[in-house]
Amino acid sequence: MAYILLIVGFALLIKGADWFVEGASNIAGLLRVPPILVGLTIVAFGTSSPEATVSIIAALEGSADVALGNVIGSNIFNITLVVGITAMLNPLKVESETIRKEIPFTLLASAALLVLMSDMALQGFSSNLITRSDGLIFLLFFAVFMYYVFEIARKSRNNGGEAEQPVNTTWGKNTLFTLLGLAAIIFGGDLVVSNSTEIAYALGMSETLVGLTIVAIGTSLPELVTSITAALKKQSEIALGNIVGSNIFNILFVLGTSSVISPLAVNSKVFTDVVIMIVLTILLLVFSRTHSKVGKGEGAVLAAMYIAYLVYVILRN
Template sequence: MSYILLIIGFALLIKGADFFVKGSSSIAAALRVSPLLIGLTIVAFGTSSPEATVSIVAALEGSAGVAIGNVVGSNIFNITLVVGLTAILNPLRVESETIRKEIPFTMLAGVAMLILISDRALHSLSDNVLTRSDGLILLLFFSVFLYYVFEVARRSRESAEAPEPGARALSWKKNILLTVGGLAAIIFGGDLVVNGATSIALSFGMSETLVGLTIVAVGTSLPELITSITAAIKMQTEIALGNIVGSNIFNILFVLGTASVISPLVVGSKIFFDVFFMLLITVLLLVFSRTNYRIGKREGLVLVAAYLGYAVYIIIRN
């Protein structure tokens, strides 16, 4: 039964991503908003729904390690394997705004998270805890990011030319239906894949901790992976990269912020290596993006290799 759920889940992910990218890119064209901004907001927040669900439920159940590990693991997976595989399929064009503002904002979110969880080092406390006040700080940063995105959207719309009458191939209702229906299929398909893969892994004797660090983090990032690859194949590379950058910002600021406001999260010492690795590969992404304003196949291979090395390390570590 687990194998059947796995197959159905992958089918929903692939077809859902196809509809989602088609609908969201059509909405961007109709609203005269750049595909990058749609990727940073609608697509990014939508594909991060599994991370939000897992981390918030984990916080409610008192599983701080799952809540934090899921966010950090998903962000690492997004930057390395998702961007890497997408770039290998179709080199990603990077806008100057992304290099100057969006990727640095991702780094800022990661640094803010690192500072807020370093209670032992900074305040000489007995435990590292992401408190409710820390969560409110993260949510404040998230509101600043949203304000920036909406301002950019407003300026881009004002400068864009009005679409010709009848230029839209699809109706508003159909675009919205494609986007919402595709997102629902992505989320439900991702859930089936995580459940099916977890059952199979446990049947082979893998520990629950290892399953959580690998399959759960990877599984909740499958929507980003499938959506970005589909966007790249459809030559919508702005949506592909915007999806990753937006998802990572959303994961740290909104997901962790909300989870810690619901219930303070005690932070384990092992997670600090993962946070530092997340920041390192974010810097690497910025460096690669500045190379001719594109992330090519060679850079993609380096990112994929970085994830494989990281995966081997956490398997040995745990």
């Protein structure tokens, strides 16, 4: 029964994210918000809403390993498999702002996570913990990122950019879509956390492994679907920005909010995963700087790296 409920939870997460993104994007169009603001916020954060829901619910239920593993696993999945498959379908054009500011900001957020969770090494404490004050630091970083995004939006508007008005769409319909999507995400997230934890115990798996694999992959499916759709529509230049935005959101907002709700104990195994995440982010930056695109060959390398990482994590358990 737990397996069926887990699948139902994932289905609700994916469909809920789809409705949420569609409804919120149309509302942004009705408000005439610049497209770049929609891309960096609603699409990126909308596809990350399952990660946010799962990690926050896990924090409330005291499953720190699931909350932390979900975010780190999702970010690694996004950088490797999502970017990799998208680039293999259609080489990813990378905007100059993404190379100069957004990927380095992701790197900064990842490094901040490594520093803030290293209590034993840096402060001589008896355990590693992402505390409420650490969470507030993440949320302050997130506020800085949001300021940057709104500055881009302001400049875009001043330069004459404006959103396209959605065709045949109404406030009522899109508000309903957005609220239904959010409800499906929250309910689906609760099903995923409770049932994946139950399955983990039944199979003798650790919560960390489940968070890094089953839950992380499940909550990252909206990013994968969105990016593949963008690639097939030859709009791949927006895909990488959305992935980078999602990763920033995951670390700063999701972990920030989760740890403010309940301090997160850090499993020692997770340090290796965070280092891997940082190395992969650097690799993505290097690939992006070559001719301002991620080519098909580079995409294949990233996708292969996820398979290797998955094998490593399973064997490590």
